[in-house]
Amino acid sequence: MTNRRTSERTYHHGDLRHAVLTAALDVIAAEGPGALSLRDLARRAGVSHAAPAHHFKDRTGLLTAIAAEGYDLxxxxxxxxxxxRERGVRYVRFGRAHPAHFQVMFQPELLRGDDPDLVAARERAGEQLRAGVAELEETKRGDDARLAGIAAWSLAHGFATLLLSRNLDGPxxxxxxxxxxxxxxGLLFAPER
Structure with a gap:
C-alpha cells in the first residue's frame, strides 16, 4: 500500500511555481544565486526532483522568472x-525589501535576455524610471534626457548596491x-546660487 501523504507530497503541490520561487529567493538572499539548484529547491518544496523543471525548464529559466518578477515589483x-528624487528613494526601498530579486535582475549573464516576460517587465520598470526624468525641468535634465536617466539610475542603483553589500554601514x-x-x-543637486 502506498503512503498517501508521501505520494501527494511527491507528486502534487498546490502552487509549485510559487513555492519554488519562494525557496529560490530564500537561497539567493542567504547564499547568492550561485547556490541555486533545482534539485535542492524540489527537496525544499517537498516535490520530485523533476517537478520544478515543468515550470522553469532549467536554472536559467528560474532565474529569469525571478528577474521578471523583480522588474514587475x-x-x-x-x-x-x-x-x-522619490523614485530614487523607492528604488532604494525596493532593493532593501527585495534583495534576492535585486541581485538577480542586474546580472544578464544569468538570464534569458530574450524571454518575453522579462523583456516586458524590464520595459515597464524602465518606463517608470523614464517618467521621472521626463518630469524634470529641462534646465535640470539638460539636452539629453537619456543621459539624465542614466545619471539618476546610477545614483539610486549605486546607493542601493552599496547599501545591500554593507559598504555603507559606517557612513x-x-x-x-x-x-x-x-x-x-539634495547635496548633489542643490539649486545653484
Missing part, C-alpha cells in the same frame, strides 16, 4: 512617485537609508 514600487550608521539618500541627492 520595481515598476509597481516606482509608479506614481511624485518626483524623480549611514543608525540613520534611515532613505533619508540619507534624500540628503545625498
Amino acid at each position: 520595481l515598476a509597481e514600487a516606482l509608479a506614481d512617485a511624485p518626483e524623480l 549611514v550608521g543608525d540613520r534611515d537609508p532613505e533619508d540619507v539618500f534624500r540628503a545625498l541627492t
Whole structure:
C-alpha cells in the first residue's frame, strides 16, 4: 500500500511555481544565486526532483522568472512617485525589501535576455524610471534626457548596491537609508546660487 501523504507530497503541490520561487529567493538572499539548484529547491518544496523543471525548464529559466518578477515589483514600487528624487528613494526601498530579486535582475549573464516576460517587465520598470526624468525641468535634465536617466539610475542603483553589500554601514550608521539618500541627492543637486 502506498503512503498517501508521501505520494501527494511527491507528486502534487498546490502552487509549485510559487513555492519554488519562494525557496529560490530564500537561497539567493542567504547564499547568492550561485547556490541555486533545482534539485535542492524540489527537496525544499517537498516535490520530485523533476517537478520544478515543468515550470522553469532549467536554472536559467528560474532565474529569469525571478528577474521578471523583480522588474514587475520595481515598476509597481516606482509608479506614481511624485518626483524623480522619490523614485530614487523607492528604488532604494525596493532593493532593501527585495534583495534576492535585486541581485538577480542586474546580472544578464544569468538570464534569458530574450524571454518575453522579462523583456516586458524590464520595459515597464524602465518606463517608470523614464517618467521621472521626463518630469524634470529641462534646465535640470539638460539636452539629453537619456543621459539624465542614466545619471539618476546610477545614483539610486549605486546607493542601493552599496547599501545591500554593507559598504555603507559606517557612513549611514543608525540613520534611515532613505533619508540619507534624500540628503545625498539634495547635496548633489542643490539649486545653484
